[in-house]
Amino acid sequence: MIRLACYLAVVCGVSLRHIALRFAALFLIPMTKSSIKRWMDDIGSHLPTPEERLRHLLVLAPTTECHIDGYYPLGTDHCVMVVKDEHDRILMTHEAASEHGDDAKHFLQQLKDLGLKVTAACSDDSQSFTEAIKAVYPQARFQADHFHTVKHIWGHLKKSLLSYRRQVKTSGAEKNDEQLLA
Numbered sequence: 001m002i003r004l005a006c007y008l009a010v011v012c013g014v015s016l017r018h019i020a021l022r023f024a025a026l027f028l029i030p031m032t033k034s035s036i037k038r039w040m041d042d043i044g045s046h047l048p049t050p051e052e053r054l055r056h057l058l059v060l061a062p063t064t065e066c067h068i069d070g071y072y073p074l075g076t077d078h079c080v081m082v083v084k085d086e087h088d089r090i091l092m093t094h095e096a097a098s099e100h101g102d103d104a105k106h107f108l109q110q111l112k113d114l115g116l117k118v119t120a121a122c123s124d125d126s127q128s129f130t131e132a133i134k135a136v137y138p139q140a141r142f143q144a145d146h147f148h149t150v151k152h153i154w155g156h157l158k159k160s161l162l163s164y165r166r167q168v169k170t171s172g173a174e175k176n177d178e179q180l181l182a
Helices: 002-010 016-027 033-044 050-060 103-113 127-136 146-181
Strands: 065-071 079-085 090-096 120-123 141-144
Touching (some): 016 033, 065 127, 079 103, 090 103, 127 141
Parallel strands (some): 065 120
């Protein structure tokens, strides 16, 4: 049950207060936020550092492509920058006040210093991410990620269809006016 509580907090982003309420309601175990926090700290103290995990992942399967994106977990005002590789492994995360500014550049520079060699990178339309990739990995090919490319295509299609629909509606209204005048 302790692991379940820690997984809910870390993996799912459930707040400590909500976990304590769920344990009290489901398992009739009175629990405090501080006890859950102590469990998480204890379990986390045995894990390798993010830098050690990155080095281990790079030894297992070298990485040449990366995807950087920013997420805003529910209940926080902070951005979590995530770098994934072509094997769909999360290489490292970094919490920052925002995805804008120099945070992305410093984060990618840290990854480069740890041995990440990138020849191709993708991201969303965030200007800070594209500038960071170009600054830290100038030789890398850059492309927009699949999700945002498809999102932009659908956006342009929708605008085009609405425009066409307005033209059809306008021409139909004009024909009705001509019939009424005749």
